[in-house]
Amino acid sequence: MNDLIKELEDIVGAQHVQTTGDLGRFEEDWRKRAKGKALAVVSPKNTFEVCEIVKACLRTKVSIVPQGGNTSMVVGAIPNDTGTQVLLSLTRMNQVRSIDKDNLTIIVEAGCVLQQVQQVAEREGFLFPLSLGSQGSCTIGGNLSTNAGGTQVVRYGNARELCLGLEVVTASGDVWHGLSGLRKDNTGYDLRNLYIGSEGTLGIITAATLKLYPLPAAKLTAWAAAPNIESAVKLLGLAHKTLGPSLSGFEMMGQFALSLVDKHFPQLNVPLWKNSAYCVLLEASDNESEEHARSQFENLMQTALEDEIITDAVIAESIAQAKALWLIRENITMAQATEGLNIKHDISIPVSRIADFVESTDNLITQKIKGAAIVNFGHLGDGNLHYNVQAPVGVDYKDFLRIHEHDINTLVYDSVKEFGGSISAEHGVGSLKVDTLKDYKDPTALNLMRTIKLALDPTNLMNPGRLINDQYSR
Ligand code: FAD
Ligand code: MLT
Ligand code: ZN
Secondary structure, eight states: OHHHHHHHHHHHOGGGEEOSSOOHHHHBOTTSSOBOOEEEEEOOSSHHHHHHHHHHHHHHTOOEEEESSOOOSSSOSSOOTTSOEEEEEOTTOOOEEEEETTTTEEEEETTOBHHHHHHHHHHTTEEOOOOOTTTTTOBHHHHHHHTOOOSSHHHHOOGGGGEEEEEEEETTSOEEEEOOOOSOOOSSSOHHHHHTTSTTSSEEEEEEEEEOEEOOSEEEEEEEEESSHHHHHHHHHHHHHHHGGGEEEEEEEEHHHHHHHHHHOGGGOOOSOTTOSEEEEEEEEESSOHHHHHHHHHHHHHHHHHTTSOSEEEEOOSHHHHHHHHHHHHTHHHHHHHHOOOBOOEEEOOGGGHHHHHHHHHHHHHHHSTTOEEEEEEEGGGTEEEEEEEOOTTSOHHHHHHHHHHHHHHHHHHHHHHTTOBSBSSSOOTTTSHHHHHHHSOHHHHHHHHHHHHHHOTTOOBSTTSSOOSSOOO
16 A cells, blocks of 8 residues: 555655545544545645546555545545545645636636635626535535535526536546537537536546526525415415516525524524424525516515415515525524434425425324424425434434434335435435435436446446445455
8 A cells, every 4th residue: 555655645746645644624524423534635736636546546446535525414525434545635626727708607626615616706797506505615526426406406406507517537547528618519428417416436527617697686585484384385386486587595494493593593693483383585586686676576575475375574685684594594504513413314305295295204203203303494495305303302312313313214215205205305325325225216227327337437446335335346
């Protein structure tokens, strides 16, 4: 192994190969569910160096774990605990390569932090719409490898829909130069979409061509109280009808989720939550004007109040107020982390069946574990819930997870299956859900996935054990 370390040092410079010291931020996952041990953390500066690293690892049969911001929710980006894997950190590859204003595209390197890309786009007068609570640390490479969702999907789609081209270092150390910013290209298999969402198991994304949009003329945000989830779904239908394509965000937050924000971040002043089972955060991005957006939004709220779909609502009067409302939503994850680990689910259900799913699954859980609390929130506009189960008051969360995690996962995922949903809507599979996936994914689809993995990464060099782990041994 010393020969490999020496070779890696020759490729990237000794200061960019870490084998000792504090490697915790690379080796432990964001939720602190797992800790691994890397043979070395290697940080290349360009695509050529990535190719050379892959070739060196291939020769020595040392597997590679690509990592961006290490904000994975499914333990996807840390090494295993054997101390035999190279952790490839993309964070030094953080250049914006170019902007094409007529083509509405930007080419960025994989290690660019999402917020940096949003800011560069805005300075140039454009919008890059992907938005996640982790945007200050997650990277474009990670976003594409997980096909991240977030809070603007209802209008702009997932990361996949925002990407027109990729540059990828394959598992054999070749470069696929696929950065074309074409919106139409029917010349064969869709390689771009194969790498997007592949969680580092097929190759390393080194750069991407992303779509830009004109900045909206106005953005409006509202917060509404809904008595139950059926009403929240009705409000979504009404918002689609009233706002049309201007509807850019539709988030739902259950009372218990908001109580955690109120408990841990009282300074955020959560509105309307005490007397309402659910609150909804809506956003409209209007291409006409502030007046147009506001009159549409006021119509929507007026109708929803008259029809008793909602019981109360506030429309943000300033950008600062809108940001304050979004901060509440974005801090649910941190409030949960402060409270202690819970059993986390990131599921999608057809919007039309969500209310029945929640009623039925809530009942099953509370019958099984008296006092279990459900932290239910998420991207209702996309049919995506973060449906998390928390220990009853007084029960240690570690004991709760040890005793109940498997059974609760089975209960929730069986219910997801019954209602026609998916066990991973946006966070991916990583190692947390890899064993579960085979029980819920169509077997033919799984076989096709194995075939693709074998074809593109025949020696299982790339992030082994993530996404699919039972395909072959080395
Ligand atoms: P990492 O965590 O470093 O890696 C994620 C996966 O991608 C791993 O499998 C890794 O091996 C692979 N990978 C990383 N970079 C590359 C590359 N260049 N080439 C190949 N493979 C690579 N996710 C959502 O979808 N929606 C949300 O709303 C959302 N909100 C979040 C809020 C918080 C507070 C946190 C902590 C996380 C949230 N996430 C969300 C999850 C996470 O931020 C996303 O999955 C994000 O896309 C991961 O980016 P990253 O750079 O941190 O990737
Ligand atoms: C969110 O929507 O806030 C994220 O996906 C993170 C989470 O599920 O906690
Ligand atoms: Zn989410």
